[in-house]
Structure formats: structure tokens, C-alpha cells
């Protein structure tokens with residue numbers, strides 16, 4: 001497509017644009033949205049990599065800001081055509097207080113919605129999560145489910161509760177009149193566990209394996225399957241939704257879409273080994289599964305230690321009763337809703353996604369944990 005000033009007229013805002021997913025969304029927009037005139041990247045912590053993007057044809061505006069501050073959000077949103085709201089506090093490890101998680105995930109999302117209404121921005125894409133659905137506190141499996149599969153979505157943990165509340169707010173806002181009299185069009189994307197370049201938890205597992213002499217110990221039975229999705233495909237879905245919302249407002253407005261691709265269904269650990277294996281780690285003899293009661297004991301002990309040590313230091317290991325429950329419950333998605341509604345096809349094959357992630361883990365090798 002011609003790269004003329006006439007074709008470039010849209011202003012996009014990406015909140016959380018310097019996070020794991022946000023950075024991929026930002027880069028994907030620059031590659032795949034030829035109508036882009038200005039790209040605003042809003043984050044609490046701006047990445048130095050943004051500088052290198054400022055030399056291209058699109059005006060990249062870095063905005064250091066906090067979604068919990070309504071005036072900062074309103075200033076960033078004013079004049080934007082589309083907002084992609086990925087900013088969030090992703091914490092299932094007890095690093096932040098429940099109040100802070102709600103403040104960022106729920107109040108932050110309210111602020112984004114109100115800013116759209118006040119300033120006349122019509123298109124809002126929200127990054128929700130599979131956790132809005134499950135796994136639930138009863139540990140019910142969600143097997144090859146889609147957006148319409150009945151499931152008891154009951155949660156206690158602040159992260160899924162906050163994402164569920166925020167998603168509801170976004171969907172309820174669909175159709176609200178914005179400044180200027182037109183209607184707001186919103187929708188929510190629900191990624192399953194995202195992986196790929198920049199995935200902090202993968203990095204943590206890798207360093208843990210190195211510390212254990214190149215070994216990881218299987219904790220979860222291989223039969224417990226999870227859906228995972230490559231970050232590049234999640235970013236691509238966000239860009240496609242943003243591009244299609246105007247033309248297909250009646251169909252897509254107020255809808256939710258799981259994020260999916262061709263990544264295989266596997267247990268969380270077996271899936272991670274697809275990348276960590278080629279980087280020299282091995283999962284110790286599959287017959288020597290750590291017994292579940294022992295894991296539960298360790299997880300509970302970790303939670304207790306976290307509570308006891310809180311006045312002195314932050315102790316937030318990967319294993320706690322909540323992460324154990326999530327890891328130990330099947331949650332797999334099988335749907336084609338995104339394809340039917342806006343023509344989504346994964347941009348990256350499983351082989352591409354795997355190769356890119358392995359290359360990234362190999363580059364992480366030697367870097368500080």
C-alpha cells in the first residue's frame with residue numbers, strides 16, 4: 001500500500017505498550033496497520049527500545065503515565081481513534097496487594113472507558129484473560145471449550161476477579177454515546193497462557209532449571225492439558241480486531257474472543273519443555289512425579305512464609321496454592337469465532353512460534369536471572 005500522508009491518518013493508543021504483550025502489539029501495529037499516522041505508547045515504565053521506533057514514517061509518542069490516574073488517561077486518549085488497553089497488573093504470585101490489583105485492573109479500565117466517552121474515541125479493544133472464565137475454584141476442567149461453553153466461572157483470587165470485573169465494564173460500555181454523539185464499540189480478547197519472546201515466567205523456569213543443574217522436576221501430570229498461544233498471534237488478533245471494529249461494529253461490538261493458534265495442547269510443563277528442551281534442560285524421569293500432597297504442602301508453606309516475611313521482604317515464589325490449582329486443572333480452548341467474525345488466521349505457524357521462542361530463550365542464556 002502507498003505510504004502517503006493521505007493514507008496515514010489514524011491515531012492509536014496502546015496502554016501497557018511496554019509490557020510483554022504490549023511491545024508485540026506496538027511492533028505489529030507499525031508493521032501491519034498502513035493507515036497509522038500516530039502511535040501513542042502509554043505505560044508506567046517506558047522501555048528504551050521505543051527510541052529506535054521513532055525514526056520511521058509513523059509518529060511514535062511515548063507517554064509515561066498511570067492508568068489509575070484519570071486525568072493522565074484522558075490526556076493520552078484525547079484525539080485517538082482506537083484504544084488498545086493491555087495495561088494490567090498480572091499478579092498471581094502475591095507480589096501486589098489485592099487493593100492495588102483492583103486499582104490498576106478495574107479502576108484503570110474504568111478510567112480508559114470514561115476517557116473514551118469524554119473525548120469521543122469510538123473503538124476500544126480490551127485485553128482480558130482466559131482466567132475470566134477459569135479454571136474455577138472447584139477445579140472443574142474446561143476441555144476444548146469455546147466462548148459459549150457453559151462453565152461455572154467462580155473465582156476468589158484478586159487477579160481473575162479483577163479481570164472479570166474489568167471485562168464486564170468494557171462489554172457493558174459497548175453502545176454508550178461518546179462525545180460527539182456516536183456510539184462506543186468495544187470488545188474483549190481472552191488470551192490463554194501467552195508465550196514467546198519476552199515471557200518472564202519462561203525466563204524464570206529457565207533460570208530455575210539452570211540452578212538445578214539443567215533439570216526441572218515434573219510436578220503436574222502430563223494428562224492435565226493447557227491451551228497456550230504465541231504472543232505474535234495474540235498481538236495480530238488485537239491489530240485485526242482494531243482494524244475491523246468499525247466495519248463490523250454490529251457483529252463484533254460487545255463480543256468476547258478467545259485468543260488461539262496452532263500451538264499444541266499440552267501440560268504447562270511439557271509445553272515449556274518444547275523450548276527449554278532444545279536449550280539444554282530436561283524434565284526429570286516422568287515416572288518420578290512429585291506427589292500432589294507434597295506439592296500442596298510446599299505451596300501452602302510458601303503462602304505461609306510469604307505472609308510471615310511480608311513485613312521484612314517480598315517472598316513470591318512461582319508455586320502457591322493458586323498457581324498449583326491453575327497448573328493442575330485442564331483448560332483448553334477450541335474455537336473459530338475470531339475467524340468467523342473478523343477473518344483471523346494465525347500469522348505465525350506453530351513451527352515459527354516455537355523457533356522464535358527457542359531463539360529468544362537461547363539469547364536469554366547467560367543473562368542475569
Ligand SMILES: NC(=O)c1ccc[n+]([C@@H]2O[C@H](COP(=O)([O-])OP(=O)(O)OC[C@H]3O[C@@H](n4cnc5c(N)ncnc54)[C@H](O)[C@@H]3O)[C@@H](O)[C@H]2O)c1
Nearest residue numbers: 016018019020021043044066067086087088129191193194
Ligand atoms: N501473560 C499472559 O499469559 C496473559 C494471558 C492472558 C491475559 N493477559 C493480559 O494481557 C495484558 C498484558 O499482560 P503482560 O503479560 O504483557 O503483562 P506485563 O506485566 O508484561 O505488561 C503489563 C504492562 O502494563 C503496565 N502497567 C501496569 N500497571 C500500570 C499502570 N498503573 N499504568 C500504566 N501501565 C501499567 C506495565 O508497566 C507493563 O508494561 C494484561 O492485561 C494481562 O491481564 C496476559
Ligand SMILES: C[C@@H](CO)CCC[C@@H](C)[C@H]1CC[C@H]2[C@@H]3[C@H](O)C=C4C[C@@H](O)CC[C@]4(C)[C@H]3CC[C@]12C
Nearest residue numbers: 090092129131192193219268318319323324326327
Ligand atoms: C506447579 C509448578 C511446578 O512446576 C508450576 C506452576 C506453573 C504456574 C506458575 C503457571 C501455570 C499456569 C499459568 C497461568 C496460565 O497460563 C494463564 C494465565 C492467565 C493470564 O491472564 C496471566 C498468567 C496466568 C495466570 C499464568 C500464570 C502462571 C501459571 C499459574
